[in-house]
Amino acid sequence: MGQPTALICGAGIAGPTLAFWLGRHGFRPTVVERARGLRSSGSPVDVHGKATAIARQMGILPRLQKAATRAPGLTFVTPSGRRIGPSRLGRPRGDDVEIPRADLASILCDAARDGTEFLFGDSVADLQADDAGVDVSFEHAAPRRFDLVVGADGLHSTVRALAFGPEDTFVRPLGLYIATLSLGRPAADPGTVLMYNRPGLSLTIHPVRGTAGAGFIFHGPRHxxxxxxxxxxxxxxVLAAYTRYDWAVPELPDLRGQVEGAEDLYFDTVSQVRLPAWSKGRVALLGDAASCVSLFGDGSSMAMIGAATLAAALAETPGDPVAALRRYEARHRRLSASRQRGYRLGAGLLVPATRSGLTTRNLIARLLPR
Incomplete structure (x- = not known):
């Protein structure tokens, strides 16, 4: 009997983390990624808590620390230009790091390469599962059979749509939108994350590592x-929401031109994913494909924790992946649910919907630890 095989869809954060651990537990993982290569940009995300311990066990923590942003704190800027902060809200502590998402994904993929097959520029087209395995058709590669398929392919998961049902059955937009872009030059304040607000809008300038990035979170149509x-x-x-106001932001003297000319604009709804179960037979979901909503940058940490939890469950009973998938869900769903419940708090702090809410947030921010 040969090594059990696993197809992992998505080379973001959860996918390569799972591939790393499955390879060390005797599996033969394959990662398929729709993009032709790893992204070269991305908003900063956090690796903290249990995810930091996982990174240390993988031997990649020194690389993460070397690539970290090292921005010390978050400062709110009032419409008059007054600064409130910096505060430690959502900032890494101890060995925890904040790192551009693309750098984190690249380091994780490098860690998983030994023993993992990567298929870039391809995607799953069809899944046919039975009690013994899953027959997979790809958009480009020849059909293959796997013992297990895991969808780690994000909010708009193809695996979830094929195996569980259409996206609108499980994905609930929350009336918030997020957009990010690189500004291509250093921030005016290289040591601080600055958040500018108007009612229902936030505009964040992050110094990253010498090339500043802009982040937009704003209220919009719920559906x-x-x-x-x-x-x-x-x-x-984005322009309809933000050009209603004048933004005294040194890095964005021409907000319209910067948004219209951005080649790397990332845009999506902030949505909540809820499914009655994260697995169906030998097909499972991981990361944002199974559950999401994170406004504090900890979605990547949750993805790494979920991947390690799934790999450990499979290692416990390699001959019964169906039972292992249920065990993974029982362990990780509780932690995921706690993060989903924090959505309203995150939205209220980062993007208050009203002028009075913004005033209240600023009063609270003055009391936060510096």
């Missing part, structure tokens, strides 16, 4: 139309 996935429509949504 967006299909057109919001069009890049031109995405830019129009």
């Amino acid at each position: 967006p139309g299909a057109e919001y996935r069009d890049p031109r429509a995405q830019r129009e949504l």
Whole structure:
């Protein structure tokens, strides 16, 4: 009997973390990624708590620390230009790190390469599961059979759509949108994350590591139309929200031109994913495909923790993956649910919807630990 095989869809954070651990537990993992290569940009995310311990066990913590942003704190900027902070809200402590998402994904993929097959520029087209395995058809590669398939392919998961049902059955938009882009030059304040607010809008300038990034979180229609996935429509949504105000932001003297000309604009709804079960036979979901909503940057930590939990469950009973998948869900769902419940607090702190809410947030921020 040969090594059990696992197809992991998605080379973001959860996918390569799972591949690393499965390889060390005697599996033969394959990672398929729709993109032709790893992204070269990305907003900063946190690796903290249990995820930091996982990174240490993987031997990658020194690389993460070397690539860390090292921005010390978050400062709120009032419309008059007054600064409140910096505070430690959501900032890493101890050995925890904040790191550009693309750098984290790249380091995780490098760690998993020994013993993992990567298929870039491809995606799953069809899944046919039975009691003994899963027959997979790809968009480009020849069909293959795997003992296990894991969808770690994000909020708009293809695996979830194929195995569980259409996206709108499980994904609930929350009336918030997020967009990010690179500014291509250093921040005016290289040591501080600055958040500017207007009612229902936040604009964050992050110094990253010498090339600043801008982040937009704003309230919008709770049920967006299909057109919001069009890049031109995405830019129009951002501009319609933000050009109503003058933003005294040194890094964005021409907000309209910067948004219209951005080649790396990331845009999506902030949504909640809820499923009655994260697995169906030998097909399972991991990371944002199974559950998401994180406004404090800890989605990547949750993805790493979930991946390690799933790999450990499979290692305990390698001959019964169906039982292992249920055990993984029982262990990780409690932690995931606690993060989902924190959504309203995060939204209230980062993007108050009203002028009075913004005033209240600023009063609270003055009391936060510096």
